[in-house]
Structure formats: C-alpha cells, structure tokens
Amino acid sequence: MxxxxxxxxxxxxxxxxxxxxxxxxxxxxxxxxxxxxxxxxxxxxxxxxxxxxxxxxxxxxxxxxxxxxxxxxxxxxxxxxxxxxxxxxxxxxxxxxxxVPTGDTRSTVEDFLRRLAEGDPDRIAEVFAEQVDWVLDWPAEGHPAVPWIRPRSTRADVADHFRTIAEFHVPGEAAGSAARILVEGNEAVVLGDIRQTAKATGKAYTALCALHLVVEDGLITRYAVYEDSLTVAEALSCS
Incomplete structure (x- = not known):
C-alpha cells in the first residue's frame, strides 16, 4: 500500500x-x-x-x-x-x-571517496594504479609534525600515506565532505574539507582541500592535493 x-x-x-x-x-x-x-x-x-x-x-x-x-x-x-x-x-x-560502465571517471572517484570514509588504507590504495603521479602543495623539506605529507609514487606508498594519517589522529573522529565533484574526460576535481582531531594535542581542526585526480582504466594515476596545510600543521604542533 x-x-x-x-x-x-x-x-x-x-x-x-x-x-x-x-x-x-x-x-x-x-x-x-x-x-x-x-x-x-x-x-x-x-x-x-x-x-x-x-x-x-x-x-x-x-x-x-x-x-x-x-x-x-x-x-x-x-x-x-x-x-x-x-x-x-x-x-x-x-x-x-x-x-554507467564500471571504471568510468566519476564512479572511480566516488568509489575512492567512499573507501576514504570507511578508513581502510589498503582498500583505499586498491583504487590507485601501481605507479602514481603524486603531487603535493607542500614544501619539499616537509614538516616534523606531519610526516605523512611527503613524496609518494606507488600503490604501497598510498596505503602508507593513509595509514600514517590515521596513526596521528583520534580514531572515530575523522570526517569530511565533498561539496563538488567536477568531471571532464578522465580528469576530476573534488572540492571539500577534512575534519580531524590530532592525538598529540587534542586539537580538532577543519581544513579546506581540493583534489585533482586522473583516472585511467578504472584506477587513479594522478593524485594532486591542495589543502590548508597551515591549519593541519598548527593543529599537530605541540608548541
């Protein structure tokens, strides 16, 4: 009825x-x-x-x-x-x-975001190609408070990246949003934010971010992240 x-x-x-x-x-x-x-x-x-x-x-x-x-x-x-x-x-x-054919750009990006929300580093890495063009909006020398932000190039590096992020934050308090997903051909831009609480300081923070992804044969081959790095570094710095 x-x-x-x-x-x-x-x-x-x-x-x-x-x-x-x-x-x-x-x-x-x-x-x-x-x-x-x-x-x-x-x-x-x-x-x-x-x-x-x-x-x-x-x-x-x-x-x-x-x-x-x-x-x-x-x-x-x-x-x-x-x-x-x-x-x-x-x-x-x-x-x-x-x-929608499996492996198209939008479905691959949405699958990546869903796995990211689930939080399993190995499952996240499965959406990436064996070799990844990893682009960071970050100084080459890095920052001691955020060791996960460094050059990466392989699927194993991707898993390590997300595993290390989890180690430095309070479990169960990670969140985020993807306000817009823009797709053209095999390229996508994701606009959103990241919300975490740092273990070392107890500080909660929200950092705006943008991702530029390239998808080939259903896998992410380029991952360029542009985020509010200063907010992240300040939240994890004990001084």
Whole structure:
C-alpha cells in the first residue's frame, strides 16, 4: 500500500520508465517493476541504493546518479544514471535509466571517496594504479609534525600515506565532505574539507582541500592535493 501511494504521488498516470531491456508504462507497470527490483536486489540480494549526491536539473528535467551497494558495506555493484522529465503538475512523465560502465571517471572517484570514509588504507590504495603521479602543495623539506605529507609514487606508498594519517589522529573522529565533484574526460576535481582531531594535542581542526585526480582504466594515476596545510600543521604542533 505504501509503495502504491508513493508511485501515485510521484508518477503521472501514463508515465513511462525506460531501461535498457524494457519499458514500463503507467502506474501499475511501474509499481510492478519497483516491486520486482526490490524483491530481487534489496530483499533477495541484500543491496541498498544510494544517491551519488549529484542531482541537477532545469526546465522540468532532472538527472542524477545512484549506486547499488551491499547493505553491510562493500564495493559498488552497479551504477545507474537517470534522466527524468516532469509534467506541469510536477509528476514524472518519463524516466530513462542508463547503466554507467564500471571504471568510468566519476564512479572511480566516488568509489575512492567512499573507501576514504570507511578508513581502510589498503582498500583505499586498491583504487590507485601501481605507479602514481603524486603531487603535493607542500614544501619539499616537509614538516616534523606531519610526516605523512611527503613524496609518494606507488600503490604501497598510498596505503602508507593513509595509514600514517590515521596513526596521528583520534580514531572515530575523522570526517569530511565533498561539496563538488567536477568531471571532464578522465580528469576530476573534488572540492571539500577534512575534519580531524590530532592525538598529540587534542586539537580538532577543519581544513579546506581540493583534489585533482586522473583516472585511467578504472584506477587513479594522478593524485594532486591542495589543502590548508597551515591549519593541519598548527593543529599537530605541540608548541
């Protein structure tokens, strides 16, 4: 009953959903399609669907990306992009869905950010190529309070980088946000912030940052980070 109510509230009576293999026209067919997908993927296989947070639109059209992931955590199993057309009454007239190929730039970057939030250094490193062009906005001599900020060049270096960061911060208090992900071809820019609490000083800090990533064959080959390094250094300095 709740599903039928939701379909009626969102879809026009003659609305149509178009996927690669079929069309579903009218509320009855759309409800049946949603029920079948829920039974197969959610109830049956234990997946959940999560928004990529990239919804945008104009002139009664909306496009957005969604990921199908294991409810208990794990790799993205499927990524889809939808193009939705609304009627004058705000109800959905049509919804065209497209499967996003695995390894495209946006899905790779979103996978990296999801693994970064999970905090496992080895799983983070798996998204990187064996050889990485690692670019830092940081003096070559480094800073004694932040030893993880130094040149890197391999996948093993990437794991060590994120492992060392964790060692210098309070567990469970790491957070951050990606306000914008801009993609053009195989390059992406991520704009956001990092929030941590330093173990040595107990100081909590928020540092603005930007990442410039290059993705080739589903792996990150260039990682350039530009961050508020002064805020990081001050938070970790005991003096």
């Amino acid at each position: 709740a599903r039928r109510t939701a379909v009626s509230a969102l879809w026009a009576e003659d609305g149509v959903e178009v996927i690669e293999s079929a069309q579903h026209r009218g509320r009855d067919e759309i409800e049946a399609r949603i029920t079948a997908a829920h039974d197969e993927f959610v109830r049956g296989a234990g997946f959940v669907f999560r928004s990529a947070g990239d919804a945008t639109g104009h002139h009664d059209t909306i496009t957005f990306t969604t990921h199908m992931v294991p409810a208990g955590g794990g790799d993205i199993a499927w990524t889809g992009r939808a193009f939705v057309v609304l009627g004058p009454d705000g109800l959905i007239r049509s919804d065209h869905q497209f499967t």
